[in-house]
């Protein structure tokens with residue numbers, strides 16, 4: 268069954284949102300470099316890579332259904348934040364927004380009786396649970412750290428360990 272115009276448009280919009288997410292986390296990585304928190308910067312750089320994988324999942328899916336991928340201009344992401352907590356609060360809100368958009372896509376697929384798209388979106392439903400959890404966990408740690416520079420140094424060292432595509436306590440994995 269050919270993909271409907273409505274679903275195609277919504278999938279392309281989400282593909283572009285995932286690219287924006289990548290861009291946002293790359294900007295956060297640059298912010299952490301600027302305040303000399305290299306572990307946090309590394310964590311965000313891995314997140315940038317994860318978001319590009321999310322974008323390419325939409326790219327490949329659209330193509331596999333015979334649809335045409337459309338790339339939009341990328342919005343300029345924010346550049347400055349007040350603190351690491353401010354960054355992670357911003358990021359968690361962003362992820363909650365992404366979850367809502369995925370849920371809207373699920374609803375649209377159901378309305379359009381597009382069961383293949385519905386099935387593809389299952390991966391994203393699970394992934395969003397992981398995404399929110401990993402941001403939330405770091406936010407909790409940052410709240411414990413407070414203004415303790417030594418504790419921040421240790422957290423930075425922990426986040427330096429995150430590697431792209433490897434599951435550990437500092438980030439979700441990319442397995443599918």
Ligand code: FEO
Pocket residue numbers: 285288317318321362365398
């Ligand atoms: Fe692509 Fe962070 O969700």
